Amino acid sequence: MSDPTFKIETPRLLISYLQPDLDSHCDFLVALYNTPEFIANNGKTPVTTRDFARRQLEGRFRAEHARNGYGTYLFSLRDSSNPSDLASATPIGTVSLMRGDEPGSYAAPDLGFAILSEYMKKGYTKEAAQGLMEYVEREQGVKEILGLHDPANKASGAVFRSLGFLDVGLRQLLVFGPDVVGQVWIKKGMNEDVSVYGLPKEAPPAAVAAGEVVKDMESVGAVAV
Numbered sequence: 001m002s003d004p005t006f007k008i009e010t011p012r013l014l015i016s017y018l019q020p021d022l023d024s025h026c027d028f029l030v031a032l033y034n035t036p037e038f039i040a041n042n043g044k045t046p047v048t049t050r051d052f053a054r055r056q057l058e059g060r061f062r063a064e065h066a067r068n069g070y071g072t073y074l075f076s077l078r079d080s081s082n083p084s085d086l087a088s089a090t091p092i093g094t095v096s097l098m099r100g101d102e103p104g105s106y107a108a109p110d111l112g113f114a115i116l117s118e119y120m121k122k123g124y125t126k127e128a129a130q131g132l133m134e135y136v137e138r139e140q141g142v143k144e145i146l147g148l149h150d151p152a153n154k155a156s157g158a159v160f161r162s163l164g165f166l167d168v169g170l171r172q173l174l175v176f177g178p179d180v181v182g183q184v185w186i187k188k189g190m191n192e193d194v195s196v197y198g199l200p201k202e203a204p205p206a207a208v209a210a211g212e213v214v215k216d217m218e219s220v221g222a223v224a225v
Contacts, residue, residue: 001065007086008073010131013124014089015075017065020057025074028091029053035117041153064098070109070136072096075128077119092119095128097136097145104175107197108144108190113159120155126162133163133187146197147185148173160185168194172204 001017008015018025032038033047047053064071073096076089093115099105111133113125136142147165149156157167165185171194173180181204184194195201 001062001071004086007084008131008135009084010127012078013075013128013131014078014084014086015073015095015128015131015135016086018057018061018072018074018094020054020062023050025091026050026053026057028074029056029094032094032114032116037117037120038114041150041156067101068097068099068109069140070097070132070142072098072112073128073132075124075131077124092116092124093128095125095132097132097142100175106146106175106199108146109142110146110148111160113156125159129159129163143187144190144197145187146194146199147187148182151181151183153183157183157185164188166190166192168192170203171199173199 002019003017004019006017018029020026027050030047030050030053033042033045033053039045047056061072072094074091075093075095076086076091079085079088079090082088093113096112097109098112099109111129113129115125133142133145147156147160149160151170161167165187168184168186170181171184172178173182175198176182184199186192186194191197193201
C-alpha cells in the first residue's frame with residue numbers, strides 16, 4: 001500500500017493507494033465518510049478530522065493490504081490534459097476488497113464502494129469496481145467475490161446487478177455479529193450454495209431478518225453510490 005506510483009487505469013479513472021502522508025488523501029476520506037449518503041448507510045463515523053483519517057490509513061487500511069494483498073483503494077477522475085498523472089487526478093471515491101482474519105472470515109472477499117455525492121449516478125462506481133476486480137483476478141488470481149450490504153440500500157444492489165452479480169437473498173452475517181443480516185450477492189460463476197464460502201445455506205427466519213442489518217463501515221464496504 002505504500003507505493004505512490006501504483007495505479008490501475010480505466011477509461012475515466014485512476015485507481016491507486018490511499019497515502020497517509022498526503023493531507024489531501026486524509027481530507028478526502030473525512031469528506032467522503034461525512035456525506036449524507038455515507039452516514040445514512042453506515043451511521044456517523046469517528047473519521048471527522050485529518051489526524052484521525054491519517055491514523056486509519058496508517059493502521060487498519062495498511063494492515064488489510066498487508067494481510068490479504070488487497071484492501072481499500074482510492075479512485076480518481078483522470079485529468080484530460082494529463083490522463084495518467086495521479087497528482088492531477090481528482091479523488092472521488094473508494095473501492096475495496098475486504099477479508100478478515102482467519103478463521104473469522106468468509107472464504108471470499110467482499111466488494112465495497114463509496115463515492116462523493118456530486119459524482120453519483122455517472123457510472124464511476126461500476127467502472128472502479130470492474131477495474132479492481134479485473135486487476136485482482138489477473139494479478140492475484142482472485143476470482144470469487146461477495147457483495148454484502150444493507151438490504152435497504154437499493155443503490156448498492158443496483159451496482160452489483162450492473163456488474164453481473166447474482167442476488168442470493170438475505171443471510172445472517174455472523175462474522176459481523178450474531179444479529180447482523182445483510183443482502184448477499186455472488187460474482188457470476190460462483191457456487192449458489194453460499195455455505196461453501198462460510199455463509200448460512202438458507203435465508204434467516206423472518207423474525208431474525210427483521211432485526212439488525214449491516215451498518216458497519218469497518219466490516220462491509222458497500223454504501224450508497
